[in-house]
Amino acid sequence: MSKKKIISNEQRESVIVRTISRIMIPFIQLFGLYVIIHGETSPGGGFQGGVIMGTSIILLAIVFDLEEAERRISRKSLTALMSFGLLIYSGIGVLDMLSGGKYLEYTKLPLPLPAHEISTLSMLGVEIGIGITVMAVIILLFFYMVGDQNAT
Amino acid sequence: MIFELIKSVTFFELIALVLTVTAFICLYRVVFGPRVGNRIIAVNVIGTKTAVLLVLIGFIFDSLYFVDVALVYALFNFIMTIAVSKYIEMGRI
Numbered sequence: 523m524s525k526k527k528i529i530s531n532e533q534r535e536s537v538i539v540r541t542i543s544r545i546m547i548p549f550i551q552l553f554g555l556y557v558i559i560h561g562e563t564s565p566g567g568g569f570q571g572g573v574i575m576g577t578s579i580i581l582l583a584i585v586f587d588l589e590e591a592e593r594r595i596s597r598k599s600l601t602a603l604m605s606f607g608l609l610i611y612s613g614i615g616v617l618d619m620l621s622g623g624k625y626l627e628y629t630k631l632p633l634p635l636p637a638h639e640i641s642t643l644s645m646l647g648v649e650i651g652i653g654i655t656v657m658a659v660i661i662l663l664f665f666y667m668v669g670d671q672n673a674t
Numbered sequence: 675m676i677f678e679l680i681k682s683v684t685f686f687e688l689i690a691l692v693l694t695v696t697a698f699i700c701l702y703r704v705v706f707g708p709r710v711g712n713r714i715i716a717v718n719v720i721g722t723k724t725a726v727l728l729v730l731i732g733f734i735f736d737s738l739y740f741v742d743v744a745l746v747y748a749l750f751n752f753i754m755t756i757a758v759s760k761y762i763e764m765g766r767i
Contacts, residue, residue: 539756546752557746584753668766
C-alpha cells in the first residue's frame with residue numbers, strides 16, 4: 523500500500539536518480555561498516571563510519587520520500603538506537619572499572635585472551651557503539667529539520 | 675636548476691598539477707556563472723576532479739588510504755549535488 527503511494531506521488535525524482543540511489547545505498551552501508559570496523563588501522567573510525575551509514579538513509583529520504591525513510595527506520599527506534607550505542611560505549615567503560623581498572627582501561631577485563639587481543643576487541647566494541655550513536659543522531663537531526671521545513 | 679626541477683616531475687605529478695589548474699578554471703564558472711545550473715555542474719566537476727586528485731596523491735605517496743578518502747568524497751559530492759538540485763527545483767528537500 524505504501525509502495526503504491528510512492529509511485530502515484532507526482533513530486534518524485536527522475537528514474538535515473540532513483541535507480542542509481544537504489545543500487546548505491548547497500549554499498550554505502552557496506553562502506554560505512556568497513557570504515558567502522560577498520561577504524562584502528564585506517565583513516566576513519568566510529569564517528570566517520572556512523573556518518574556514512576547515516577548518509578545512506580539521508581539519501582533515501584532525499585530521493586524517495588521522508589515517509590518512506592521513516593517507514594524503514596522510525597524516530598522511536600532511532601532514539602532507542604542512540605541510547606543503545608551510548609550504553610555500549612559506557613558499558614564497556616564501566617565493565618573495565620568493575621574489573622579493577624580505570625574507565626576504558628581495556629587490559630583489565632577478565633577474558634581468557636592475550637592483552638592486546640582484549641584491547642582490540644574492546645576498541646572494536648567502543649567504535650561500534652560510537653557508530654550506532656552517530657548514525658542515529660545524524661538521521662534524527664535530518665528528519666526533524668526536513669519535517670519541520672515541510673510542515674510550514 | 676629550474677630545468678632540472680622540470681625534468682624531475684613525473685607523469686602523475688604533472689597530471690595532478692593540470693587537474694588543480696583546471697579546477698580553478700571551473701571555480702571561475704562557480705563564481706561568475708550566469709545561471710544556477712552552471713554553478714551546480716561546476717561544483718560537481720570540481721568535486722570529481724578532487725576525487726581523482728586524491729587517488730593520484732595516494733599513488734604518488736604510495737599510500738592506499740587515500741582511496742578510502744576519495745570514495746567518501748565522491749559519495750558526498752553525489753549526495754550534495756542531488757540535495758542542492760532538489761532544493762532549487764522544488765523549494766524543499
